[in-house]
Amino acid sequence: MTFDDFGLRAELLDAISASGYTTPTSIQQRAIPAILDGGDLLAAAQTGTGKTAAFTLPLLERLSAHDASGTKRRAVRLVVIAPTRELAAQIHESVKTYGRNLPLRSAVVFGGVGMQPQIDRLRKGVDILIATPGRLLDHLKRGNARLDGVETVILDEADRMLDMGFIHDIRKILKYAPSQRQTLMFSATFSKEIRGLAAGMLKNPVEIDVAPRNSAAETVAQRVYRLAKAEKRGLLSRLIKEGDWQQVLVFTRTKHGANNLSRQLGQDGLSSAAIHGNKSQTARTQALAGFKRGDVRVLVATDIAARGLDIDHLPHVVNYDLPQVAEDYVHRIGRTGRAGNAGEAISLVAPDEAKLLKGIERLLKRQLERGDAAA
Numbered sequence: 001m002t003f004d005d006f007g008l009r010a011e012l013l014d015a016i017s018a019s020g021y022t023t024p025t026s027i028q029q030r031a032i033p034a035i036l037d038g039g040d041l042l043a044a045a046q047t048g049t050g051k052t053a054a055f056t057l058p059l060l061e062r063l064s065a066h067d068a069s070g071t072k073r074r075a076v077r078l079v080v081i082a083p084t085r086e087l088a089a090q091i092h093e094s095v096k097t098y099g100r101n102l103p104l105r106s107a108v109v110f111g112g113v114g115m116q117p118q119i120d121r122l123r124k125g126v127d128i129l130i131a132t133p134g135r136l137l138d139h140l141k142r143g144n145a146r147l148d149g150v151e152t153v154i155l156d157e158a159d160r161m162l163d164m165g166f167i168h169d170i171r172k173i174l175k176y177a178p179s180q181r182q183t184l185m186f187s188a189t190f191s192k193e194i195r196g197l198a199a200g201m202l203k204n205p206v207e208i209d210v211a212p213r214n215s216a217a218e219t220v221a222q223r224v225y226r227l228a229k230a231e232k233r234g235l236l237s238r239l240i241k242e243g244d245w246q247q248v249l250v251f252t253r254t255k256h257g258a259n260n261l262s263r264q265l266g267q268d269g270l271s272s273a274a275i276h277g278n279k280s281q282t283a284r285t286q287a288l289a290g291f292k293r294g295d296v297r298v299l300v301a302t303d304i305a306a307r308g309l310d311i312d313h314l315p316h317v318v319n320y321d322l323p324q325v326a327e328d329y330v331h332r333i334g335r336t337g338r339a340g341n342a343g344e345a346i347s348l349v350a351p352d353e354a355k356l357l358k359g360i361e362r363l364l365k366r367q368l369e370r371g372d373a374a375a
């Protein structure tokens with residue numbers, strides 16, 4: 001199958017080939033026709049599967065099919081709601097990349113930065129709005145944005161939005177949109193909670209599942225080191241240096257832990273940056289850019305900050321602390337070995353994390369290989 005088979009317009013096909021894509025990923029093969037059909041969709045797909053293009057491409061096609069650029073003040077026609085600023089910004093980048101040859105206008109709004117530039121942008125009129133829930137609701141309440149002309153609503157990483165307590169905001173936001181609309185929900189997994197949410201928000205959705213719970217777990221080499229908490233940092237520095245790892249994403253449980261570890265790695269001579277919810281948007285963007293450029297060798301992140309980061313083909317992911325929720329382990333290691341590239345995920349497990357490790361192995365339905373921390 002190729003992108004030509006979807007009947008997308010030439011402007012989109014040109015943008016796709018400029019991105020270097022030749023074959024649609026499996027979520028794209030299934031979601032693009034379903035979204036073009038105009039119905040609702042519930043899709044299980046993790047970051048790294050190509051899900052952003054899977055919804056952006058068909059929606060750019062639909063928006064172009066009924067051109068509204070002649071209307072006086074452009075009303076928002078597509079709204080994408082995402083849990084984090086980083087994810088929202090990345091979706092916006094994708095919209096701009098794939099829509100580069102189309103006359104559609106887009107904007108992204110999220111918290112943590114000034115309202116006024118966003119208000120100015122919204123006043124000019126946009127066809128596509130990407131937003132985090134809190135800030136979007138703020139703009140709606142103040143009358144800075146309207147959703148009464150919205151044709152499609154996308155809830156991206158809906159499972160994470162549930163976890164982060166955004167569900168009330170989302171319900172309020174949806175009240176601003178017409179009830180006659182297309183609604184798409186993307187989630188890493190189909191949990192009971194997600195199914196409940198979908199039942200209330202989607203009408204006869206097409207269901208697509210390209211994320212069997214442990215899919216990443218099968219392609220990524222995984223190893224566990226059992227050791228005392230105090231030995232973790234030494235082993236991590238050694239693994240990075242001896243393995244000559246040039247780019248490694250390290251997960252810690254807390255923001256404080258991320259800061260500490262990043263500082264200590266710096267003392268060990270490893271260039272490092274921490275990324276978490278307490279950092280300003282500028283600091284986060286800088287850290288991510290440095291990491292992508294290769295100036296920052298170790299990026300230390302909490303789960304929420306790392307969620308949705310578009311970092312491709314990461315060779316090494318380290319669980320410095322195990323996640324509290326076993327599913328997050330699968331999200332984390334999904335950052336490595338993407339798009340068929342080999343990757344390695346290492347977990348450092350202190351005695352008080354034994355139970356968490358058991359939970360992860362139960363979810364994966366297998367025991368992870370043990371490494372020798374003393375070797």
Ligand code: AMP
Nearest residue numbers: 021023024025047048049050051052053
């Ligand atoms: P996503 O799951 O949306 O975060 O996308 C993961 C990565 O895959 C992004 O860096 C995209 O640029 C890339 N990508 C998306 N679709 C394709 C495709 N059909 N072929 C190759 N790479 C793709």
